[in-house]
Amino acid sequence: MADPRDLEKILTALPMSRRLLLKRAALLGATVPVVGTLLAACEDDDTDDDVVDDIDDDEPAVDTDDDVDDDEPVDDTDDDEPADDADDVADDDRYGGEIVILGHHEIESLSPDDRGPTVHWAMITNIHDGLVAIDWHYEIEHELAHDYEVTDDGMEYTFHLEEGVMFHDGEEFTAEDCVYNFEFHMDEDNATVLGGDYTAIDSVEAVDDYTFVVNMAETDASFLRRAAKNEIVAAHHHEEIGEDNYKSDPIGTGPFYVEDYSPAEFCRLAAFEDHWRGRPYADYLTEEIIPEGSVRTLQLQTGEAHSIVWPPVIDDDLELEEDPDFDSYVVPTLSLNHFPLNNQHEVLSDVAVRQAMLYATDRDQVIDDVFLGAATKATANLAPTLEPFYNPDVKEYPYDPEMAEEVLEEAGWELNGNGIRERDGVECHFVCTAITGDEARLPEAEVVQQYLAAVGIDMEIQEAPLATIQEGQREGTIDASLYNWTYGGTDGEPDGTATLHSTARNNWNLWENDRVDELLNLGLLEVDEDERVPIYHEIQELVAEEAPMLFMMYWDWFQHWSVNVQGRPDTDDLLSTGSTLIRYIRDFYLVED
Amino acid sequence: MLTYIIRRLLQGMVVILLVTVFTFGLMHLAPGDPIDIMVGEARVTDEQIERIRAQWGLDRPVHEQYFVWLGNAFQGDFGQSVVRRGTDVSEMVTEAAWVTLQLNILAMIVSIGIALPVGMIAAIRRYSTFDYVSMLGATLGVALPNFWVGLMLIFLFAGTFGILPSSGLRTWSAFILPVAVLALEQTALLARMMRSSTIDVMTQDFVNVARAKGLAEFPVIFRHIARNALLPVVTIIGYRLSFILSGTIVVETVFSVPGLGQLFVTSVQRLDYQVMQAIVLLFAVAVVVGNLLTDLTYAYIDPRIRIQ
Numbered sequence: 006m007a008d009p010r011d012l013e014k015i016l017t018a019l020p021m022s023r024r025l026l027l028k029r030a031a032l033l034g035a036t037v038p039v040v041g042t043l044l045a046a047c048e049d050d051d052t053d054d055d056v057v058d059d060i061d062d063d064e065p066a067v068d069t070d071d072d073v074d075d076d077e078p079v080d081d082t083d084d085d086e087p088a089d090d091a092d093d094v095a096d097d098d099r100y101g102g103e104i105v106i107l108g109h110h111e112i113e114s115l116s117p118d119d120r121g122p123t124v125h126w127a128m129i130t131n132i133h134d135g136l137v138a139i140d141w142h143y144e145i146e147h148e149l150a151h152d153y154e155v156t157d158d159g160m161e162y163t164f165h166l167e168e169g170v171m172f173h174d175g176e177e178f179t180a181e182d183c184v185y186n187f188e189f190h191m192d193e194d195n196a197t198v199l200g201g202d203y204t205a206i207d208s209v210e211a212v213d214d215y216t217f218v219v220n221m222a223e224t225d226a227s228f229l230r231r232a233a234k235n236e237i238v239a240a241h242h243h244e245e246i247g248e249d250n251y252k253s254d255p256i257g258t259g260p261f262y263v264e265d266y267s268p269a270e271f272c273r274l275a276a277f278e279d280h281w282r283g284r285p286y287a288d289y290l291t292e293e294i295i296p297e298g299s300v301r302t303l304q305l306q307t308g309e310a311h312s313i314v315w316p317p318v319i320d321d322d323l324e325l326e327e328d329p330d331f332d333s334y335v336v337p338t339l340s341l342n343h344f345p346l347n348n349q350h351e352v353l354s355d356v357a358v359r360q361a362m363l364y365a366t367d368r369d370q371v372i373d374d375v376f377l378g379a380a381t382k383a384t385a386n387l388a389p390t391l392e393p394f395y396n397p398d399v400k401e402y403p404y405d406p407e408m409a410e411e412v413l414e415e416a417g418w419e420l421n422g423n424g425i426r427e428r429d430g431v432e433c434h435f436v437c438t439a440i441t442g443d444e445a446r447l448p449e450a451e452v453v454q455q456y457l458a459a460v461g462i463d464m465e466i467q468e469a470p471l472a473t474i475q476e477g478q479r480e481g482t483i484d485a486s487l488y489n490w491t492y493g494g495t496d497g498e499p500d501g502t503a504t505l506h507s508t509a510r511n512n513w514n515l516w517e518n519d520r521v522d523e524l525l526n527l528g529l530l531e532v533d534e535d536e537r538v539p540i541y542h543e544i545q546e547l548v549a550e551e552a553p554m555l556f557m558m559y560w561d562w563f564q565h566w567s568v569n570v571q572g573r574p575d576t577d578d579l580l581s582t583g584s585t586l587i588r589y590i591r592d593f594y595l596v597e598d
Numbered sequence: 599m600l601t602y603i604i605r606r607l608l609q610g611m612v613v614i615l616l617v618t619v620f621t622f623g624l625m626h627l628a629p630g631d632p633i634d635i636m637v638g639e640a641r642v643t644d645e646q647i648e649r650i651r652a653q654w655g656l657d658r659p660v661h662e663q664y665f666v667w668l669g670n671a672f673q674g675d676f677g678q679s680v681v682r683r684g685t686d687v688s689e690m691v692t693e694a695a696w697v698t699l700q701l702n703i704l705a706m707i708v709s710i711g712i713a714l715p716v717g718m719i720a721a722i723r724r725y726s727t728f729d730y731v732s733m734l735g736a737t738l739g740v741a742l743p744n745f746w747v748g749l750m751l752i753f754l755f756a757g758t759f760g761i762l763p764s765s766g767l768r769t770w771s772a773f774i775l776p777v778a779v780l781a782l783e784q785t786a787l788l789a790r791m792m793r794s795s796t797i798d799v800m801t802q803d804f805v806n807v808a809r810a811k812g813l814a815e816f817p818v819i820f821r822h823i824a825r826n827a828l829l830p831v832v833t834i835i836g837y838r839l840s841f842i843l844s845g846t847i848v849v850e851t852v853f854s855v856p857g858l859g860q861l862f863v864t865s866v867q868r869l870d871y872q873v874m875q876a877i878v879l880l881f882a883v884a885v886v887v888g889n890l891l892t893d894l895t896y897a898y899i900d901p902r903i904r905i906q
Contacts, residue, residue, distance in 0.1 A: 121637070249684030
């Protein structure tokens, strides 16, 4: 039986960085055709056979640029003034210049309803404001609402709005705009993507120009972190042109307005002089679309761009982290890297098997070997940065193959002649369907396969497109998979109903636990944040105990900023991920090299 | 000739129609749902998903969707992008196709301009230093993959020297690198073809006759050798013209060029059915028309195969 440590040795014996690989590829690229030419010269002169060159592109060893782990962007605001790292720059000298950030795919829409992809959100959040926002410590901050009140039963929210806030076209923002925005998403006929955030609302009203009231049909403790933080569009403009046209012609109250927009190329925003917080320092904010990862990194290094919406490949991340021209913020993502397990499967439905898998897998070693140490081990379903909801005191699964074997034997799983455990004629075997071509995670699957094999669990690896996998998971035809997804935590909201509740559409693990369902419902009914904490702590205890999925780790999220952009918080002050700082660009200013 | 053209065009239309049927069927057979991609990890119920699907017209049977699409397409209406809502597909495809056309036409001009004379001179001065050097360059051009050459040029000219932009096409200088990469392979291929073809023709009897009757070398080369040597080269050029819209996906991705290739990749990734279908239709039309033009040009150049 293969020893997983042999694989570790092989992996650790390849200390070649991607850039080094590229340099060697360059040499190889220059050499192979020359050799080929010399060989061709030995042949008949008139031959037209092409010299085949099999030098391949420099695929990253670990590619975090993947739609599967597309963390919801985290909205933030800055009632906290960002720490100023260059106090010697006079305020007047801070104005001017263009801040350039890089996106990796088309900016298909600038409407808040399409805020999901980070590349969209980076522009949407700078064009619009929400009633509230979530800051970089996951705290709720005031934005267009300078204050709000909520009744004890959580059935009524009253927002007191900032006065004198102007939209980009010079119209004033009032409570009627809020009514329009909320009713637009509440109207099922509009079938908005964000509609799910508004389902607990019964009605909304504008008491006066600066007071907006939301009456709930049922208590929804996540309301502030979901519906209330969504960006507000200019009602008069949106009503006139419709949602489809608004996607390319937005008007908000944000610090920048759209100056030029070509979805596949770039989006250029210009400073809004009448922004209610005051004009942003930079004259322009541009997001350039650069699909090729190595070109994005190059543009950062050559100073063509100041930051990047989505982190590059991991070894570029590590290189930029060491680069004195950049400040790097490194925070674990909220998206759980895990093996979703079909809890209805004849083998995986046994909690002993799931627990044994956690004992049998040396997750620290997987992090070090496969992900170059750029990840944090998971303890349950919530990321450690999600204070105060994260619960560190849950059942632990240290790497202990002997314990794994003991758990399996206690549950009646005995080794058969093939080195695979068996109970009542059923082999301890299942298929893990990884995402086709997923170069970041396939090595992880292979390492885990070896760990499991060492204790007699046979995990077969197959590949399929993500869509096929997720369809199969919903239908229960897929045993297990491997990808990153959130089980609560987006925007600092701990609710994991969408993936943990037994009735949820995306209950990937087909896990049914009445107590967890009950707790998830309770968590949404409890408005007091302090009261919510023990509820989510208990959910994590249950997840850790029952291990409905093989929770592995939270990848590190890197946000790199050129040191020429100042006005940013300290690198160790950031807790939230998802390129959060892009929301604060209004307070950033450029300094000379 | 006219009957031949009409017959070929009718055949081409049948081919195009079949391509649209297969593409539409395959797209809908492929796993995945554009709404799932759009919704991501947002909190939605099955009912909300169904409402969005109905609003986008994706709840109808596939054959119904196809016939609606075909009917509209005949009237020049390719619908709206599912992903980039509010934008006409025809507008998106036209914009992207123009970008790709510019790149490819420039690359074709550059490569023909370099490859034909180089190939001919190499053939006429066979075994000379010029021959060896040019064919070394041609072999390199064919051997090096586009993707690698593109990245190396970016690292060199945008990174190290900082004299050319690494992405986009917003200035004239931005065209240089992507055109160079596209032209490199074509130039290499055409130069090798031209050399080989010229050498073949040079040994033909009619060339000896031309020389024997006392013609100067210049007219022999240009009137007799060049015209005949061009035949296989024209076939290759015509063949490549068929792919003038579709052959730049890699280069467009490396250089962040918002052309048809990049649009196609994006539409496949996002399952934007309307855009995918329109682009495939355009590719099919380009191949059919390109092949027809190649045949007609071939007949024009070579009187021996002129269609009766």
